[in-house]
Amino acid sequence: MSEKGGTVNKLFAAGAMTLAVALALSACSSNTPSGSQSSAPASGGKQKVSFLVFPSPNLPESYWKAQVDLVTKANPDLEVELVAAPSESERNDYAKQLAASGQLPDVQIGMQDLIALEPSLATWTPEELKDFLCPTCGAVNGKILQLPTNTQTIPNVYYSKKLFQKAGIAEPPKTYADLLADAEKLKAKGITPFVTGGVFVTSQPWTAILATDLYAKTPDWMTKRRGGEVKFATDPAMKAATQKFTDLATKGYLDKRQIGQDYPKTQEAFLGGKGAMYPMGSWFAAAADASSMKDDIGVFAWPGDDGALHMPTFTGGGLSVSATAKNMAAAKKFALAFQLTKENLDASVKADALFPAIKGYTPPSDTGPVFKAVYDLWQKALNEKATVPAFSWEAGDTAMLPGMQGKFWSTAQDLVSGKKTVDQALAFLDTEWEKSG
């Protein structure tokens, strides 16, 4: 009996040890990448592809589902699993975390930090890019990692015609001096001249001033900064432009109380008439056209000192494919189909006011008045060869170093709140740049 008990004890101990080791090993081992799993052939001969999207005020989850359905209907061999990023502004950080842990979905949309993600993304070939207007846009070390599907102008200045009228302003400003004069008139009437808020929205006037005052003269400024030829703190044009931006806050044209509100609330504030002007990307046209005040909203390009047109633009933002997608062919097939399907492009125009940079594409005729105005402004800039890069929105080799975009945006908040002087802010950006390098 005792001998039997000892054996049972040993067996029990051995079983427990085996269980412990199994548990420990499972705890120690990394997860199988979900992206890799999902690209395996699904049941019924379908190829399963996972797709990272970002829900936003303009693009709710229902939008993404409908667009994917259009592609899968035309390509019944594809089955797509949607993965939603926590928010629009955090989609890049989320993607990097997934990539770092080997879980990057097969296909992603709108990745901005392509330099950091370079090892995790597949390269597009010239043949695959033949339908795109700018097949070299956003290259990283000469490689195209993201389909250059859309152009966006960042920012335009949306304004309320009613509030302009109330302040006695007959027409949009043509020069920077006009803009300041109009802002003063609005302020005198108790109207907040510019609606601002959150991190990237606060930086929009700064991006606008850098377009007219810096990029118009030095379009390769960021490349020079990457090469160490210029610095934020010592470049006179950068310093002067930043001073102009800071003066907008000092004069009370930017309300520092608004910098704590998030992006949807900021958009809501402009559409609710809480300010006369809203410097924002072309995508806002979609929300403007969907609002009840669409006929009250006008658009103009941020004016420079001489009144010449300099429109900040960005081309890229399309789909990218994970370098570790097991079924690369299916992932690329889905990505290209998603980007080149006419109905999908039309939907992106209507929902997010994108300007598809696809050969032969023309937007649908039933777009709203704000979209038409923004689109015409971009066409005018194209015709006049007046497009410049949008500061902090550049892509690939001409972009800021990883992590710097967020630093630039939060520095804008420091300048508006008065927490940092121009010199302190620019020195801070240089310090952070060196760290990122």
Added chain:
Amino acid sequence: MAAGTTIHHHKPGHAQAGVRWRRPGGKGAGLWHFLSFAAPGTLIYFCLVVLPITLSFGYSLTDQALLRPKTHFVGLRNYQLLLQDETFLQSLRVTTILTLIVVIVPNVLGVAIAVLLDRRGWLYNALRSVFFTPMVISSVVISVIWTRILADDGPINQGLRALGVSEPPGWLSDPDIALYSLSSIVCWQMLGFCVVVYLAGLQGVPQELAEAAAIDGAGPARRFWSVTWPLLAPALTINTVVLLISAFKIFDHVKVITNGGPGTGTTASVALVILQEGFVENRTGYASAEAVVMLIVIALLSVITLRVLQRREVQL
């Protein structure tokens, strides 16, 4: 029965010299038995705690970036850079201020509320639940609710405007106020925990001591400071150490309410900066060095606090 095993019969209270009590199965079986119970927990603890800490320390000596294939050994360079890194030093300042507020305010208010609630009756039971409720709600939910309440067009500022305050404070948008708003939210959530721990401590204070002090002529304040408060020392120790650790590693409230802003790092805690360095800026080695420093600071503060507070604990 295993060969060579000797059984010694033993009656409690009748132990004799030379008689040894041995477990069935001998020494080897005892060891196996011990290991079978200890191994699962030990291995899981090793994999989920010891191994990550050791790996973090190892990474902190490299320039590792998770999205970059090559990693190089850099020795203590990350630690040297930390000492000059204004972002990290600012996060240490922010976290220290937040920790001080979160350790002091809920402790002071907690003991006061616990004394008021240390009575019998349905109303006091209900109030205890009310005070403890924020503690059981998710920090993210709490943060979202307070973000709405403290917004410029939220109920507090609307109320102030109704009272004639034309420019109410920007609770979360003013860089000089945001950290204190954030700290207040954390204090509000942690208050219930402190109240419950102090209430438990008050239950353990013998009534005779207070009665004896009253007979000797001590008033309510004197009775509290001379009798109750010294006996609440263990509760103070628990609250202080728990609040200190929770506040120093705070992340979720900061992420949801301010994301470290407004501006650069005005409310960024060390944990938030570690996450940003590691996953946003893709500098895992450097972020690991920050994490190691945070671990050391928390460990040191906890040990010192425990030693100091345990010294004033009294035994009845």
